[in-house]
Amino acid sequence: MQSPETFPASADEASLQLHPNGGLRHLLTLKNLQRDLLVDLLDAAQHFVTPNGSIAARSDSLHGYTIANLFFEPSTRTRASFDLAGKRLGADVLNLDVNASSRKKGESILDTIYTLQAMHVDIMVIRDASAGVPAYIAQNVEEHVSILNAGESDVSHPTQGLLDLLTIRQHFPDFAGLTVTIVGDIAHSRVARSAAHGLHTMGVSDIRLVSPAKLAPQADEMPFATLTDSLEEGLRDANVVMCLRIQRERIADLDGIPDVEDYYANYGITDARLAVAADDAIVMHPGPMNRGIEIESAVADSARSVITQQVSNGVAVRMAILERVVDTVTRR
Amino acid sequence: MQSPETFPASADEASLQLHPNGGLRHLLTLKNLQRDLLVDLLDAAQHFVTPNGSIAARSDSLHGYTIANLFFEPSTRTRASFDLAGKRLGADVLNLDVNASSRKKGESILDTIYTLQAMHVDIMVIRDASAGVPAYIAQNVEEHVSILNAGESDVSHPTQGLLDLLTIRQHFPDFAGLTVTIVGDIAHSRVARSAAHGLHTMGVSDIRLVSPAKLAPQADEMPFATLTDSLEEGLRDANVVMCLRIQRERIADLDGIPDVEDYYANYGITDARLAVAADDAIVMHPGPMNRGIEIESAVADSARSVITQQVSNGVAVRMAILERVVDTVTRR
Amino acid sequence: MQSPETFPASADEASLQLHPNGGLRHLLTLKNLQRDLLVDLLDAAQHFVTPNGSIAARSDSLHGYTIANLFFEPSTRTRASFDLAGKRLGADVLNLDVNASSRKKGESILDTIYTLQAMHVDIMVIRDASAGVPAYIAQNVEEHVSILNAGESDVSHPTQGLLDLLTIRQHFPDFAGLTVTIVGDIAHSRVARSAAHGLHTMGVSDIRLVSPAKLAPQADEMPFATLTDSLEEGLRDANVVMCLRIQRERIADLDGIPDVEDYYANYGITDARLAVAADDAIVMHPGPMNRGIEIESAVADSARSVITQQVSNGVAVRMAILERVVDTVTRR
Numbered sequence: 003m004q005s006p007e008t009f010p011a012s013a014d015e016a017s018l019q020l021h022p023n024g025g026l027r028h029l030l031t032l033k034n035l036q037r038d039l040l041v042d043l044l045d046a047a048q049h050f051v052t053p054n055g056s057i058a059a060r061s062d063s064l065h066g067y068t069i070a071n072l073f074f075e076p077s078t079r080t081r082a083s084f085d086l087a088g089k090r091l092g093a094d095v096l097n098l099d100v101n102a103s104s105r106k107k108g109e110s111i112l113d114t115i116y117t118l119q120a121m122h123v124d125i126m127v128i129r130d131a132s133a134g135v136p137a138y139i140a141q142n143v144e145e146h147v148s149i150l151n152a153g154e155s156d157v158s159h160p161t162q163g164l165l166d167l168l169t170i171r172q173h174f175p176d177f178a179g180l181t182v183t184i185v186g187d188i189a190h191s192r193v194a195r196s197a198a199h200g201l202h203t204m205g206v207s208d209i210r211l212v213s214p215a216k217l218a219p220q221a222d223e224m225p226f227a228t229l230t231d232s233l234e235e236g237l238r239d240a241n242v243v244m245c246l247r248i249q250r251e252r253i254a255d256l257d258g259i260p261d262v263e264d265y266y267a268n269y270g271i272t273d274a275r276l277a278v279a280a281d282d283a284i285v286m287h288p289g290p291m292n293r294g295i296e297i298e299s300a301v302a303d304s305a306r307s308v309i310t311q312q313v314s315n316g317v318a319v320r321m322a323i324l325e326r327v328v329d330t331v332t333r334r
Numbered sequence: 335m336q337s338p339e340t341f342p343a344s345a346d347e348a349s350l351q352l353h354p355n356g357g358l359r360h361l362l363t364l365k366n367l368q369r370d371l372l373v374d375l376l377d378a379a380q381h382f383v384t385p386n387g388s389i390a391a392r393s394d395s396l397h398g399y400t401i402a403n404l405f406f407e408p409s410t411r412t413r414a415s416f417d418l419a420g421k422r423l424g425a426d427v428l429n430l431d432v433n434a435s436s437r438k439k440g441e442s443i444l445d446t447i448y449t450l451q452a453m454h455v456d457i458m459v460i461r462d463a464s465a466g467v468p469a470y471i472a473q474n475v476e477e478h479v480s481i482l483n484a485g486e487s488d489v490s491h492p493t494q495g496l497l498d499l500l501t502i503r504q505h506f507p508d509f510a511g512l513t514v515t516i517v518g519d520i521a522h523s524r525v526a527r528s529a530a531h532g533l534h535t536m537g538v539s540d541i542r543l544v545s546p547a548k549l550a551p552q553a554d555e556m557p558f559a560t561l562t563d564s565l566e567e568g569l570r571d572a573n574v575v576m577c578l579r580i581q582r583e584r585i586a587d588l589d590g591i592p593d594v595e596d597y598y599a600n601y602g603i604t605d606a607r608l609a610v611a612a613d614d615a616i617v618m619h620p621g622p623m624n625r626g627i628e629i630e631s632a633v634a635d636s637a638r639s640v641i642t643q644q645v646s647n648g649v650a651v652r653m654a655i656l657e658r659v660v661d662t663v664t665r666r
Numbered sequence: 667m668q669s670p671e672t673f674p675a676s677a678d679e680a681s682l683q684l685h686p687n688g689g690l691r692h693l694l695t696l697k698n699l700q701r702d703l704l705v706d707l708l709d710a711a712q713h714f715v716t717p718n719g720s721i722a723a724r725s726d727s728l729h730g731y732t733i734a735n736l737f738f739e740p741s742t743r744t745r746a747s748f749d750l751a752g753k754r755l756g757a758d759v760l761n762l763d764v765n766a767s768s769r770k771k772g773e774s775i776l777d778t779i780y781t782l783q784a785m786h787v788d789i790m791v792i793r794d795a796s797a798g799v800p801a802y803i804a805q806n807v808e809e810h811v812s813i814l815n816a817g818e819s820d821v822s823h824p825t826q827g828l829l830d831l832l833t834i835r836q837h838f839p840d841f842a843g844l845t846v847t848i849v850g851d852i853a854h855s856r857v858a859r860s861a862a863h864g865l866h867t868m869g870v871s872d873i874r875l876v877s878p879a880k881l882a883p884q885a886d887e888m889p890f891a892t893l894t895d896s897l898e899e900g901l902r903d904a905n906v907v908m909c910l911r912i913q914r915e916r917i918a919d920l921d922g923i924p925d926v927e928d929y930y931a932n933y934g935i936t937d938a939r940l941a942v943a944a945d946d947a948i949v950m951h952p953g954p955m956n957r958g959i960e961i962e963s964a965v966a967d968s969a970r971s972v973i974t975q976q977v978s979n980g981v982a983v984r985m986a987i988l989e990r991v992v993d994t995v996t997r998r
Contacts, residue, residue, distance in 0.1 A: 055810040057730050058786035066389050068418060079781055082760055086732060086785055089758045094421045096414055109622035117411055117621060120645035121418055122390035146387040289781060290773035313784035398721050400750060426753045428746055441954035449743055449953060452977035453750055454722035478719040 015137050025330030028140045028149040029323055031158045032200040040203055044168050046322035051168075051315065058090055059318070063325050065092035070118050072098050073129045073152070079289055080152050080161075083313075084127050087320035096123065115139050119147055125327060129153040148327035156190045156252055161323065162288055163196030165315040167204060169308050170242055172315075173284050177201070181208040181280070183236045185269060186246030186296055187217040190253060193288045194246060195224075202226045212236035214269065216258045217248070233269055240279045244286040245271050245296045262295050272298040276306070284308045347469050357662030360472045360481040361655055363490045364532040372535055376500050378654035383500075383647065390422055391650070395657050397424035402450050404430050405461040405484070411621055411645075412484050412493075416459050419652035428455065447471050451479055457659060461485040480659035488522045488584055493655065494620055495528030497647040499536060501640050502574055504647075505616050509533070513540040513612070515568045517601060518578030518628055519549040522585060525620045526578060527556075534558045544568035546601065548590045549580070565601055572611045576618040577603050577629045594627050604630040608638070616640045679801050689994030692804045692813045693987055695822045696864040704867055707986055708832050714982035715832075723982070727989050728755035734782050735761045737793045737816070743953055744816050744825075747977075748791050751984035760787065779803050783811055789991060793817040812991035820854045820916055825987065826952055827860030829979040831868060833972050834906055836979075837948050841865070845872040845944070847900045849933060850910030850960055851881040854917060857952045858910060859888075866890045876900035878933065880922045881912070897933055904943045908950040909935050909961045926959050936962040940970070948972045 016034035021027040026039055050059040069088040073081055081097070088095040100114075118126060126143075128136050129152040136151040136158075143149060153159045174180055182201055188194045188211045201209055202224075209227040211219065218229055230236050237243060253259060260268065271285060285297070285306045293299040302309060348366035353359040358371055382391040401420040405413055413429070420427040432446075450458060458475075460468050461484040468483040468490075475481060485491045506512055514533050520526045520543045533541055534556075541559040543551060550561055562568050569575060585591060592600065603617060617629070617638045625631040634641060680698035685691040690703055714723040733752040737745055745761070752759040764778075782790060790807075792800050793816040800815040800822075807813060817823045838844055846865050852858045852875045865873055866888075873891040875883065882893055894900050901907060917923060924932065935949060949961070949970045957963040966973060 052786070054784075055808060056786075057788075058732060060730055066392055068390060070414075078762060078764065078778075082734075082762065082782070083785060085760060086758065094418065096417060098410060098414065100410065110625065113621070113623055113625075114410075116642050117645050118414070120386075120642035121415060121649050122384070122388075122646070124389070144387060289777070291777055293774065293777075310780050310784040313781050314786070317785050398724055400722060402746075426750065428749060430742060430746065432742065442957065445953070445955055445957075446742075448974050449977050450746070452718075452974035453747060453981050454716070454720075454978070456721075476719060 018137060018140055021330045023330065023333055025333060026323075026326050027330050028136075028327070029160050030136050030140060030149065030151045032160045032163045032196050032203065033158070034199075035203065037203050037205070040164070040167065040200060043164055043319070043322055043326060044171060046326060047164070047168050047315065047319040050318035050321045054314070058086075059321070060090045061321075061325070062092040064088065064328060067093045067124045067328060068096065068122060069093045069125045069127060069324070070096045070098060070123045071127045071152075072100065072114075072118070074100050074135075075129050075131050075153065077129055077153065079313075080129065080316075083316045084150075084152060084320050087317050087324055090317075091321055091324055093324070111135065111139070112142055115143060119143055124148065124331075125150060125324060127152045131155055133157045146331055148331060150323060150327070153192060156192050156249070157195065159192040159196045161316070161320055162193050163200040164323070165312055165319045166193075166197045166244070166286060166288075167200045168315045168319055169286065169312050170201075170284075172311070173282075173308065174241060177204040177206050180206050180242065181210070181240045182206050182242040182244070183210040183212060183240040184244045184246065185212040185233065185236060185271060187248045188213045188219045188246070189217045190249040191246050194219075194244075197244060198224050198227055210236045210240070212269070214260055214265075233275060234278060237275060238278045241283055242286065243271060243276070243279060243283055244288075245291075246288070247290070247292050247296050266295055270294075270296060270298060271301055273301055273304065276301065286312060289313070350469060350472055353662045355662065355665055357665060358655075358658050359662050360468075360659070361492050362468050362472060362481065362483045364492045364495045364528050364535065365490070366531075367535065369535050369537070372496070372499065372532060375496055375651070375654055375658060376503060378658060379496070379500050379647065379651040382650035382653045386646070390418075391653070392422045393653075393657070394424040396420065396660060399425045399456045399660060400428065400454060401425045401457045401459060401656070402428040402430060402455045403459045403484075404432065404446075404450070406432050406467075407461050407463050407485065409461055409485065412461065412648075415645075415648045416482075416484060416652050419649050419656055422649075423653055423656055425656070443467065443471070444474055447475060451475055456480065456663075457482060457656060459484045463487055465489045478663055480663060482655060482659070485524060488524050488581070489527065491524040491528045493648070493652055494525050495532040496655070497644055497651045498525075498529045498576070498618060498620075499532045500647045500651055501618065501644050502533075502616075504643070505614075505640065506573060509536040509538050512538050512574060513542070513572045514538050514574040514576070515542040515544060515572040516576045516578065517544040517565065517568060517603060519580045520545045520551045520578070521549045522581040523578050526551075526576075529576060530556050530559055542568045542572070544601070546592055546597075565607060566610060569607060570610045573615055574618065575603060575608070575611060575615055576620075577623075578620070579622070579624050579628050598627055602626075602628060602630060603633055605633055605636065608633065618644060621645070682801060682804055685994045687994065687997055689997060690987075690990050691994050692800075692991070693824050694800050694804060694813065694815045696824045696827045696860050696867065697822070698863075699867065701867050701869070704828070704831065704864060707828060707983070707990060708835060710986035710990060711828070711832050711979065711983040714985045715979065718978070722750075722754055723985070724754050724756075725985075725989070726756040728752065728757035728992060731757045731788045731992060732786060733757045733759050733789045733791060733988070734787045735759065735791045735816075736778075736782070737763050738799075739793050739795045739817065741793055741817065743977075744793065744980075747980045748814075748816060748984050751981050751988055754981075755985055755988055757988070775799065775803070776806055779807060783807055788812065788995075789814060789988060791816045795819055797821045810995055812995060814987060814991070817856060820856050820913070821859060823856040823860045825980070825984055826857050827864040828987070829976055829983045830857075830861045830908070830950060830952075831864045832979045832983055833950065833976050834865075834948075836975070837946075837972065838905060841868040841870050844870050844906065845874070845904045846870050846906040846908070847874040847876060847904040848908045848910065849876040849897065849900060849935060851912045852877045852883045852910070853881045854913040855910050858883075858908075861908060862888050862891055874900045874904070876933070878924055878929075897939060898942060901939060902942045904947055906948055906950065907935060907940065907943060908952075909955075910952070911954070911956050911960050930959055934958075934960060934962060935965055937965055937968065940965065950976060953977070
């Protein structure tokens with residue numbers, strides 16, 4: 003069968019992720035993933051968190067396993083995080099930075115996957131600019147292979163969502179009653195979607211999505227969240243403020259998109275604007291961060307900022323997921 | 335001495351590959367390599383073959399050794415295969431993807447090699463678009479360094495040839511009496527040349543090379559093989575059918591080269607055309623594969639297809655070769 | 667704080683390199699580094715030197731540590747040397763080849779560093795085209811992180827300077843009384859600066875810098891050295907001759923820069939010209955080498971040439987530095 007240019011949506015991605023034994027086999031999306039599975043992953047990740055300045059957590063649990071990082075979109079941060087997570091578990095890591103345009107010219111994506119599978123790759127970490135690719139691959143690999151979504155178009159970025167949940171839980175152990183505000187280019191953000199779905203599952207009742215009208219999501223896309231274009235309204239009494247950058251590379255028509263000064267004036271997260279947030283509010287950013295555009299530089303370096311903590315948690319979360327899917331598959 | 339733009343042909347590449355102790359020190363070509371050496375490599379490779387779905391074979395036999403993958407032509411599949419083969423033997427692997435054009439501007443290729451040699455690199459895996467490069471390097475390295483050819487212009491691709499032999503032997507333990515048909519752009523194919531030389535050495539008496547006239551090899555180049563432009567004639571009673579893609583990147587003058595539809599109509603391997611082949615015929619392809627051009631998609635996914643088995647065997651063959659050359663050199 | 671396009675010079679880089687416990691924590695420059703520290707590093711490096719043809723020296727002293735090679739300028743040789751040095755000490759090595767232009771578009775360099783720091787990277791190896799970057803980073807990382815300068819604009823390349831010192835010491839154990847002549851594009855050479863500062867600290871009294879006028883350093887920059895545009899004068903009785911290539915990529919205005927033939931005629935190191943040097947003179951080159959431009963090919967391959975020895979020493983020096991900074995930081 004030929005690989006199409008568009009990839010069919012999976013009927014039920016959430017259940018596709020699960021092994022018949024009930025364990026997590028793939029990580030494709032946080033949408034509709036059960037709360038106990040999320041909690042289990044967060045607990046496992048917490049074990050890999052070590053204090054700043056101490057040596058990194060390690061294990062040999064993936065010795066003998068092979069991970070392929072298959073990035074069809076450029077990435078430094080997520081690729082490095084998965085690379086280190088794999089190496090620190092003792093796995094062999096194969097890094098393949100594949101130009102997406104060369105993919106179209108050459109063999110189909112499934113043939114690339116079949117090739118890696120035949121090389122005894124156990125886990126494939128996939129980043130792709132097209133929606134549906136990770137699930138499409140997950141439906142076509144053999145039963146001993148796990149697929150981890152490392153960023154899928156504007157749809158999903160589940161490991162980012164998990165590291166956001168872990169970071170929030172480290173500050174607010176009880177998700178119920180929290181107010182979480184995500185500010186910026188929600189429309190084009192896989193980070194916002196994965197965070198929102200994860201927060202909803204964890205029981206956060208007040209999720210607010212703040213953006214200029216042109217960057218708002220579909221009105222009915224996340225019915226559990228409140229949409230607004232007023233930053234002040236969004237920030238009022240918020241416990242968690244998550245800033246996003248404008249994903250200009252995913253915006254076909256930049257007409258009507260605020261310019262940098264305009265955006266900062268109306269949506270930049272500044273210390274002054276945070277005055278209406280809760281006293282103990284934390285500020286998050288998935289990176290890369292544009293200081294002076296979506297976030298005031300002083301805020302990024304302030305005591306409220308948990309941005310580098312998110313990065314540390316990212317490695318821990320990925321180690322936990324790698325261990326979990328290997329455990330699931332070997333229990334089959 | 336300066337590195338020339340063209341590289342002198344070695345008087346006797348086959349013997350250049352051998353250590354005075356009789357063992358294999360370099361792998362440059364399958365041409366004129368002795369049958370017992372091939373059999374020994376195939377036997378060693380077979381030990382590294384594990385069933386699909388099981389964990390990959392491993393060893394620590396190359397712990398402490400350093401392998402440099404020096405690819406002057408782009409490669410994903412062969413580079414990944416050598417990378418994993420080295421890591422699964424416990425070696426340190428250095429991946430250097432060097433732009434060939436930058437090579438011409440900078441230091442000579444020998445100076446690059448001397449640099450790696452001085453860094454205690456034990457094995458250099460070389461892919462290059464110019465004929466003669468691997469042998470030229472092999473003649474100039476110190477006696478403790480081994481050179482493995484990972485693809486040399488249209489001349490030679492010996493590890494591919496070996497994995498093809500191993501795959502065929504897994505289906506037909508006795509090479510004598512086999513009919514093997516290679517179809518496609520023979521003229522520009524290092525894969526065809528290495529396979530044909532290996533098959534000839536292993537005693538295959540009926541080797542058929544099928545291609546349109548413009549893509550045929552020199553008439554006297556492989557005197558042990560039969561040349562034809564008739565696919566039906568080539569496929570009749572064949573036990574093994576190997577499909578090749580058209581190497582457009584190596585063809586200076588595309589005039590007279592069949593277009594995609596024309597090629598598929600006359601030389602595409604389809605299920606219908608395979609009706610004249612032997613009942614137990616297997617279908618091979620070195621990849622990357624263009625479904626609907628040189629091979630019907632249904633054939634690639636059929637029970638006859640051994641294409642992913644070739645990929646698995648590729649890692650096993652490369653592990654065997656890495657072990658063998660280290661063994662040869664340390665016995666000196 | 668935002669990362670500026672120009673980086674502030676550190677008031678006292680030499681002392682910035684030292685930990686309060688007196689040990690070497692960063693390696694930024696050889697300028698003003700104490701002689702006993704240099705001697706200690708050379709002694710440690712010498713332990714990692716193994717004979718040509720023997721297996722590389724190894725240790726597990728950095729098992730569990732993470733090294734990031736962060737190269738904002740292209741490099742094959744230095745990157746490979748650091749990569750192997752780290753792997754041979756058992757460290758996890760993360761290779762990040764970052765396009766400098768993308769750095770300007772995206773997050774600030776400090777935010778990239780904070781990200782790696784949060785991933786528990788212990789040692790960052792930095793190459794950058796801008797002066798001041800390694801010291802700027804060193805001033806901003808947490809106390810458990812070490813910064814190693816792998817090439818900084820035309821300012822400094824301290825690991826190259828150390829490998830040059832080690833190579834010279836292997837031939838001339840006593841630095842006092844030596845005549846060392848550096849020939850070529852001194853103005854744009856970080857190699858020349860690091861070598862000259864190291865040689866001065868080690869007590870070499872006769873350091874000569876030979877270059878055409880347009881490629882000479884500032885007259886007062888290295889007051890301990892003699893400047894001349896006469897190659898014959900420079901080579902007379904020299905014990906060590908170090909050739910440099912013209913760094914055309916760093917020269918904004920090529921007007922008045924000698925062309926290749928002209929340069930070779932006047933400044934190329936040939937066997938004939940070396941007749942005035944000391945009988946036991948050695949010839950060095952940091953690579954990549956342009957045979958027939960700054961050095962006669964026969965000289966590069968002659969018994970006087972210690973060029974590949976420099977490369978071998980490069981890995982040993984980098985292993986010693988990696989061990990030393992880890993030792994310093996863990997003693998804190």
